[in-house]
Amino acid sequence: MKAAVVVFPGSNCDRDLAVAFRNAGADVEMVWHKDTELPAGVDMVGVPGGFSFGDYLRCGAIAANSPICKAVKAHAEQGGYVFGVCNGFQVLTETGILPGALLRNAGLKYICKTVGLEVETSQSAFTEGYNAGDVIDIPIAHHDGNYFADDSTLNALEGDDRIAFRYTDNPNGSRHDIAGILSENRRVLGMMPHPERAADSGHGGTDGQALFRAVVGQLTSA
Amino acid sequence: MKATVHVMLKNGVLDPQGEAVRHALGALGFDGVNGVRQGKVIELDLADGTNEADVTAMCEKLLANTVIESYRVEMS
Numbered sequence: 364m365k366a367a368v369v370v371f372p373g374s375n376c377d378r379d380l381a382v383a384f385r386n387a388g389a390d391v392e393m394v395w396h397k398d399t400e401l402p403a404g405v406d407m408v409g410v411p412g413g414f415s416f417g418d419y420l421r422c423g424a425i426a427a428n429s430p431i432c433k434a435v436k437a438h439a440e441q442g443g444y445v446f447g448v449c450n451g452f453q454v455l456t457e458t459g460i461l462p463g464a465l466l467r468n469a470g471l472k473y474i475c476k477t478v479g480l481e482v483e484t485s486q487s488a489f490t491e492g493y494n495a496g497d498v499i500d501i502p503i504a505h506h507d508g509n510y511f512a513d514d515s516t517l518n519a520l521e522g523d524d525r526i527a528f529r530y531t532d533n534p535n536g537s538r539h540d541i542a543g544i545l546s547e548n549r550r551v552l553g554m555m556p557h558p559e560r561a562a563d564s565g566h567g568g569t570d571g572q573a574l575f576r577a578v579v580g581q582l583t584s585a
Numbered sequence: 586m587k588a589t590v591h592v593m594l595k596n597g598v599l600d601p602q603g604e605a606v607r608h609a610l611g612a613l614g615f616d617g618v619n620g621v622r623q624g625k626v627i628e629l630d631l632a633d634g635t636n637e638a639d640v641t642a643m644c645e646k647l648l649a650n651t652v653i654e655s656y657r658v659e660m661s
Contacts, residue, residue, distance in 0.1 A: 421650055428647055457650065464652045466594075469601050511598060511653055536599065 410451030423453030463512030469536025492573030
């Protein structure tokens with residue numbers, strides 16, 4: 364199973380994401396934002412956390428218009444897997460690969476702490492290593508993680524079982540306590556919390572490990 | 586030719602920064618303010634031949650996120 368992790372100027376979780384994929388058994392290649400295509404045979408694209416382009420204009424807006432993002436969008440449209448974490452989730456909403464947008468946290472503060480997430484669905488390659496209803500501890504570190512979508516979009520997400528994770532104690536004002544959502548074909552996951560920071564016993568928590576093992580395992584056996 | 590683009594959060598989208606400004610005004614004794622919305626103004630110095638339709642395209646593609654923001658273009 365081959366994964367590519369995108370690197371933008373200002374990405375700072377790119378190597379953490381690569382390590383998490385690699386420890387789960389994936390071959391990982393890094394790709395630069397100016398690249399116009401993904402490496403041949405890539406199954407999964409990771410869009411990492413950080414502050415791409417200094418968060419100028421809007422978080423993720425400039426990254427979303429970079430050359431590599433055209434290739435990422437084409438990969439997703441062809442049924443490829445994409446995983447966006449934190450700033451990567453913001454990039455995926457800015458590209459339109461996932462619906463909604465991430466606003467400034469309701470309390471206006473940057474929040475860096477470990478939070479409880481309820482797994483809402485095990486019906487995806489990313490979440491099949493959990494049971495729906497499990498509560499896992501995963502760190503968040505963001506200033507703009509307040510998920511917003513209009514009522515009809517939220518109803519569609521709820522109705523199609525596309526909410527992957529919900530905060531047990533909403534830290535940022537996200538509508539419907541949403542921490543992560545799936546695409547319509549369930550092959551794209553965007554989430555604000557950082558499972559790659561809870562994927563090794565040295566991290567102080569390993570609740571994120573099951574996500575990487577599940578999706579890498581699923582794509583390796585496919 | 587210059588274009589001024591005003592970008593605002595849409596009505597119905599919570600504006601935590603505007604709310605914080607409203608609270609701060611209240612704390613200073615300006616109690617006659619019912620609400621504050623904070624947006625941004627982007628000034629573009631346009632090359633010859635760039636018209637309003639081009640600026641609108643720029644807004645749709647990059648300058649505003651129309652999921653959460655509305656925009657208004659002024660040409661001068």
